[in-house]
Amino acid sequence: MYDFKKILKSISNGDKRSFQILYNSFCNKIYNTSLSYLQNKQDAEEVMQDVFMKIHQKAATFKGESSVSTWIYKITVNTSLNFLKRKKRFSFFRISETEINKQDFEHPGILLENKERAKILFRTIDTLSDNQKTAFILSFIEGLPRQEVANIMAISLKATESLLQRAKKNLREKLNILYYNEGK
Amino acid sequence: MDINNNMKESEKILLDSLDGIERAIPNPNLYLKIENNIYSPKNKIITMAELKMFVAAAIILIILNVYFANNYLQNNTNDTKDYEEIISQTPLTSSYKLYEL
Numbered sequence: 001m002y003d004f005k006k007i008l009k010s011i012s013n014g015d016k017r018s019f020q021i022l023y024n025s026f027c028n029k030i031y032n033t034s035l036s037y038l039q040n041k042q043d044a045e046e047v048m049q050d051v052f053m054k055i056h057q058k059a060a061t062f063k064g065e066s067s068v069s070t071w072i073y074k075i076t077v078n079t080s081l082n083f084l085k086r087k088k089r090f091s092f093f094r095i096s097e098t099e100i101n102k103q104d105f106e107h108p109g110i111l112l113e114n115k116e117r118a119k120i121l122f123r124t125i126d127t128l129s130d131n132q133k134t135a136f137i138l139s140f141i142e143g144l145p146r147q148e149v150a151n152i153m154a155i156s157l158k159a160t161e162s163l164l165q166r167a168k169k170n171l172r173e174k175l176n177i178l179y180y181n182e183g184k
Numbered sequence: 185m186d187i188n189n190n191m192k193e194s195e196k197i198l199l200d201s202l203d204g205i206e207r208a209i210p211n212p213n214l215y216l217k218i219e220n221n222i223y224s225p226k227n228k229i230i231t232m233a234e235l236k237m238f239v240a241a242a243i244i245l246i247i248l249n250v251y252f253a254n255n256y257l258q259n260n261t262n263d264t265k266d267y268e269e270i271i272s273q274t275p276l277t278s279s280y281k282l283y284e285l
Contacts, residue, residue: 107205
C-alpha cells in the first residue's frame with residue numbers, strides 16, 4: 001500500500017516514477033467516473049488526461065486536509081461537469097456527434113444480459129441535476145461509502161442522503177416513462 | 185396502488201442492471217500520451233474549432249473598427265463643415281476702424 005501523500009510530494013518534485021504509480025492506482029477510478037458522466041469513451045479519455053494534468057500541476061498545493069482519493073475524485077467530478085457544460089454551450093452552434101452516440105451508450109463493464117436496461121438507466125441519469133447525478137454516480141456506480149461521497153461533494157452526510165433520495169425519486173419517475181415507452 | 189407497484193418494479197429492474205458492473209479499462213496508450221504532455225510539452229496544437237473562433241473574433245473586431253472609424257471620420261467632416269459655415273457667415277471684423285474708441 002502506497003502513501004499517496006508522499007507520492008504527491010514526489011510528483012511535485014518532478015518524480016516520474018511516482019506519477020506512474022499514482023496513474024496506475026487511480027486511472028480506472030477516474031476513467032469510470034468520467035465515463036458515467038460523459039457516456040462517451042473519447043470524452044472520458046480526454047477528461048482523464050485533463051485530470052492527470054491538473055493532479056500534476058496542483059500536487060504541490062495538496063494540503064492533506066482530505067484523503068488523496070477524495071481530492072482526486074473531486075478533481076474528476078469537477079472536470080467532468082465542466083466538460084459537460086462546455087459541450088452543452090458549443091452544441092448550441094452544432095449538433096454534436098457525441099450527443100447522438102450518448103443515446104446508445106453502452107457501458108463496457110455492464111453484463112451482456114443487462115445492457116439494454118442499463119442503456120435506459122444511463123439515459124435517465126443524464127437528465128438529473130449536477131448534484132443528484134454526482135451523488136448517484138459516486139454511490140451507486142462507483143460504490144463509494146456515503147461519507148466519502150459527502151466529503152467529495154463537500155456537503156454533510158444528511159445532505160448526501162437527501163440528494164440520493166431526490167435522485168432516486170426523479171429517476172423512478174423518468175425511468176417509468178422511459179421503460180414503459182421502450183416497451184419493457 | 186398498482187401504478188406504484190409497477191413504478192417500484194421498473195425502478196428495481198433498471199437499478200439491478202448495475203449489478204455485477206465491472207470497471208471499464210482506459211486505452212493502455214493513454215499513459216504515454218499524458219506523460220508526453222506533462223514532461224515534454226510541445227507547441228500548443230490549435231484545434232479547428234478554436235481556429236474558427238479566432239477567425240470569427242478577428243472579423244468582428246475588424247468590422248467594429250471599420251464601423252467606428254467611419255463614424256468618427258463622418259462626424260469629423262460634419263464638424264469641419266459646420267465650422268467652415270460659421271466662419272464664412274461671420275465677418276472677420278464688423279468694421280475696419282479698429283483703433284477708434
